[in-house]
Amino acid sequence: MPTRIPILQGTLDLLILRMLLFGKQHGQGIARAIQEQSGDELLVDHGSLYPALQRLEDRGWIAAAWGTSENNRKARFYKLTSAGRKQLVQETSDWRRLAAAVFRVLDPQ
Amino acid sequence: MKRPLDDFSAEIEAHIALEADRLQREGMSPQDALDAARRRFGSVTQSKERYYERTRRPWLEHMMQDVRYAMRQLRRSPGFAVAAVLTLALGIGANTVIFTAIDQLALHPLPFRDASTLMSIETRKSASDEAWTSRLDFDDLRRSVKSFTSLAAISPVWNVVMTGRGDGERLEALYVSSSFFPMLGVPPGTGRGFSDADDKSGAPGVVILSHEFWQRRFGGDPALLGQKLNLDSRTYTVIGILPAGFFYPGEPMAGTANVIDVWMPLAANQIYNSPRGLRFLKVIGRRAPGVSPLQANDEVRRVGAVLASQFASTNQGYEIGARSLEEQAGGQVRPMAALLLGAVGLVLAMACTSVANLLLVRAAARRREIFMRVALGASRVRLLLQLLVEGSLLAACGGVAGVALAAAGLKLLIAAAPASLIGSRAMTLDVRALAVTAAYALASAIFTSLPPAWRMIGHAEIGAKLRENAASVAGGHHRLRSALVATQVGFALALLVGAGLLLRSFARLLDVAPGFDADRVATISTQLPSSAGTPAQRTAVYRQIEARMRAVPGVQSMASVSRLPLGGMNLGSWVWIEGRTEGPGAQPGSEAEYRVATPNYFETMGIPLIAGRTFDDHDNATAGTVCVINQTMSHAYFSGQDPVGQHIKLGMNPEQQPWITIVGVVGDVHHVAIDAPPRPEVYRPYAQNPLGSPVLVMRVAGDPALMLETMSAAVRSVNPEMPAYNVFSMRELVRRSNAQRRFVVMLLGAFALAAVLLAAVGIYGVAAQFVAQRTREIGLRMALGATPQSALRLVLAAGARLILLGLAGGLLAGAALGRVAQGMLFHVSPLDPLVFAAAAGVLAVVAMLACSGPAVRATRIAPMVALREE
Structure with missing residues (x-):
């Protein structure tokens, strides 16, 4: 298995919010989507995924409800709240600044 | 609201089931797919990841990485690297030199086995x-x-x-x-x-x-x-x-x-x-x-x-x-050992603080990098280690360069030190010196890394939060640098006080009247030929020398004495005083220095007559035995009495000695050394006791240094077997007797100067940083109508606070150093207020001057430029 980059805590929150932007999704779906959309570079550590979901829920940025998946499995689905939507905008812009700064540091000029 | 654990487990089960479904769709058997899903869920738990980290990437690998990283960092800013290494090298080198000298002169002075x-x-x-x-x-x-x-x-x-x-x-x-x-x-x-x-x-x-x-x-x-x-x-x-x-x-x-x-x-x-x-x-x-x-x-x-x-x-x-x-x-070197080691240690501490300060400036520039690394999951221990590695790398380079500097410095020290201190020994950097250098380098590594590490912990916390305001970071940063610079001011003051105390001691010493007039006096020691055996023959040769010497143009008078002034302690003679210490088994009254002098010795040397008379040509071998004593002896043995006319005996066996009449009292001469109090002293006339090796003293018109050669030749012309040695102008002799003190003053002065310069550079840096950080604030104030003077005041007041803080600490450190220096002080209290005030004053002025550059720059801040800057 090729080494993948484990996702960091602060970043994971952002990615989860982002994955929920276009509709509700369950945990496995979120992990899968992050992995696929990062071109298999990012590895979602399940040990942190569920605590993160719990945390976001506690803060009121996402809401959860049990539902049924496409293939008729019972699953807990998460969706973005309006506070979560605002948070996503804020965190995305923070992250872009951060990333730009990282690049400047790593590759000066 | 807490979720029940069941609910959470159900969610995990759902996750695994969903994952298994997906794998099955990709072509796995149902059982395999389920196993794989379970495995995958549990495969990268944090605990397992940590275990992996610990076993597979041992600390050595980290260390090598850190060293490579630190070297890259230093290569990228060669100016900083050179400045830091050079500063540490000077500090470490100076310590190595002083340690070597003290070790070999005071601690292990005997080059013999066991x-x-x-x-x-x-x-x-x-x-x-x-x-x-x-x-x-x-x-x-x-x-x-x-x-x-x-x-x-x-x-x-x-x-x-x-x-x-x-x-x-x-x-x-x-x-x-x-x-x-x-x-x-x-x-x-x-x-x-x-x-x-x-x-x-x-x-x-x-x-x-x-x-x-x-x-x-x-x-x-x-x-x-x-x-x-x-x-x-x-x-x-x-x-x-x-x-x-x-x-x-x-x-x-x-x-x-x-x-x-x-x-x-x-x-x-x-x-x-x-x-x-x-x-x-x-x-x-x-x-x-x-x-x-x-x-x-x-x-x-x-x-x-x-x-x-x-x-x-x-x-x-x-x-x-x-x-x-x-x-x-x-023993001779021990009193100054602690003082010099302490002083040069302070210089190294200052060098470390300066480098720590430079590292802090860099840490500020690397703030984002550290945020980033923390955000990307670097542990704090890892970051601390990396800073320590960077400090150690600088200190190691400083140590190596320091040894090279020390080798050169030791040669310089040997050349500059008075002969009485070093003598003929060859001092070299030995194993002990190198071990001590290594210890100094290690200490430097720790001390230079600590402040940035402290700062980094702050960064790390902020980095973890990410949304912290950058300005407050800078504020905290400034406080730490200010504290370092205040420390530097304190150290510099302590060194200035130490140097000042010694300088004042030295000035006091120069104020001591040696008891004779050293101007235009020269001295030559000689030894009469063995053919001159009887007192009469010796007197005849002496008269011959006197005649030749008087013929030298410029020589006004020649006298002679049995011992060179300032020549150190003599073997004293016992003194027996008539009416007090007599009879069989009596104990001698006391001891006295004993000198034999020609009648005109006192006049030639400018030693004043206090009472009675000096010798004259009638006090010859046949007249009754007479002597002249000094004031100290007069006070010590004849207090309240007139010593003139009293009788004394000298030597170990008073029964066999004649009574000697005291005919006069002359002024005290610091014969032993300028900083030693005069001892009781007895002079006897040369004619009654002609010596085999007289010390000739000539008063001349003009500079005696220029006439030494001619005068030596005059002595040798009497008899080629007669040597002329210890040929000095009296001024040179006085200078030599102070040489050791002057040397220590010079060393400590150099340390103090280095310390003041380092402190000034540090203050300048902090003031400049202060102005740079407040450019916007100052610009805004000016836009709102504040005068340039108020900007000047703002910066100077900030500088003054810092300096006052440093001075307060420095006064305490100076008092401690003064205590260490006590053995070297001469007629100066270790808490001499004048020295403390002068040192603080000088440092305050230098420090405020260092502040004034950035302060003046603050007054030229154009409001609009400042506001546009962010």
Whole structure:
């Protein structure tokens, strides 16, 4: 298995919010989507995924409800709240600044 | 609201089921898919990841990474790297040099095998006396003391004149017992050492030459061995040459620049058969294995006590003790050792603070990088280690460069140090010095890394939060730098105070009237030829010298005395005062320095007459014996009485001595040293006691330094066998007696200067940073109508706060350093308010000047530029 980059805590929150932007999704779906959309570079550590979901829920940025998946499995689905939507905008812009700064540091000029 | 655990487990189960479904769709069997899903869910738990991290990437790998990273960082900013390494190198190098000097001069001054088992055995009446032991006491000690495998005796430095081989040359000689060289473990380089048979009264004369004298005078001719030399008109056979570089650093050599040319057996000394009361030997011994210094001392004291009761007339009141020879030989340097080590240590502390400050500036520039690394999951320990590695790399480079600087610095130190301090020893950077250098470098690594590490912890917290306001980071940063700079100001003040105290001591010393007028006076020592045996013959030769000297243009008067002024402690003479200390078994009143002088000595030297008269030409060999005493003796022994007309006797056996009439009292002369109080002193007329080796004193018109050669030639023209040595202008002699103090003042002054410069640079940096950070604020204030003066005030006030803080701490540190310096102070209190005030004042002015550059820049901030900057 090729080494993948484990996702960091602060970043994971952002990615989860982002994955929920276009509709509700369950945990496995979120992990899968992050992995696929990062071109298999990012590895979602399940040990942190569920605590993160719990945390976001506690803060009121996402809401959860049990539902049924496409293939008729019972699953807990998460969706973005309006506070979560605002948070996503804020965190995305923070992250872009951060990333730009990282690049400047790593590759000066 | 807490979710029930069941709910959470159900969610995990759902996750695994969904994952298994997906894998099945990709073509796995249902069971395989389920296993894989479970495995995948549990495969990268944090605990497993940590375990992986710990076992697979050991600390060494991290360390190598950190070293590579630190090297890249330093390469990227060579200016910083050079500045930091150079600063540390100077600090470490200076410490290495001072340590080496103190180690070799004070702590391990004896270049002999097992030097720590060598002891000095000392006979004293009171603690302040210089220790000399009589020959008979030495013999008794040697017979009865069991704590030592061997004892050796050494005479004072003796002047002998070598004749019969061209111009007469005056040589420095030591007479030592035959046990001396074997005890020190020094084999002769060529030939043989003294045998016990050589060291007996009446044995044929034998002499061992120093390698240096052999080279200088005889071109290292090996045929010299077995040849005869004429020394003080006795014949000696050359039996050996010492190895090159041999020197004996213990007393009596300590404190003199003398290099011994020739060594003879103790028994050959003219006062070898002297009575027990004549104490003229230094005794050293090698402790037997298993005997502690304390036990050795105890035994020697017991033997001393037995001798004191057995020979009460000569030994009563005298104690004999033993102490480490290293302690004795290094004693002269020890008072200044702690002071110099402390001062140079402060310089290194300042260098470390400066580099820490530079690192902090860089840490500020790397703030984002550290945020990032924390955000990306770097552990704090990892970041701290990396900073430590960076500091260590700088310190290691500094240490290596420091050793190179130290090698050069040591040469400089040896060249600059007075001969009385270093003598003929060759100081080198040895293993101990290198070990100490390494320790200094390690300490530097830690001290330079600590402040940035402290800062980094702050960054790390902020990095973890990410949304913290950058300005407050900068604020905290500034506070830490300010604290460092305040510390620097404190250290600099302490060093300035130390240097100031010594400087003031030195000034006090220069204020001391030596008791004579040193201007336009020169001195030449000589030795009358052996043909001049009787007092009458000596007087005749002396008259001849005087006539030749008077003929030299510019010479106004010539006088002579038995001992060079400022020549150190003399062997005193016992004084018996009529009506007080008489009769059989009486104890002498006290001791006095004893000098023989010609009638015009006092006038020539400018020594004032206080009472009575000085000698005149009537006080000749046939007239009644007379003497002149100094004021100290007058006060000490005749307080409330008129000493003029009183009678005294000198010497050990008053029954055999004539009464001497005191005819006058003259002013005190600091004969021993400028910083030593004058001792009671008796002058006797030259004509009543013509000496074989007079010290000539000439008062001249003009600069005596220019006439020294002509005057020496005049002495030699009387008889080519007569040497002219110790040729000095009196000013030079005074200067030499201060040389050691001047040297320490110079060293400490250099340290203080370095410290002040480092502090000024530090303050400048902090002020500049302050202005840079507040450009926007200041610009805004100006836009709102504030005057440039208020900007100036803002910066200067910030600087002043910092400086005051540093000064307050520095006063305490200065007081501590002053205490350490106490032994070196002369008529100055370690808390001298003038020194403290002046040091603080100077530092405050320099520091405010350093602030003023950035402050002035603050007044030129254009409001609009400042506002546009962000």
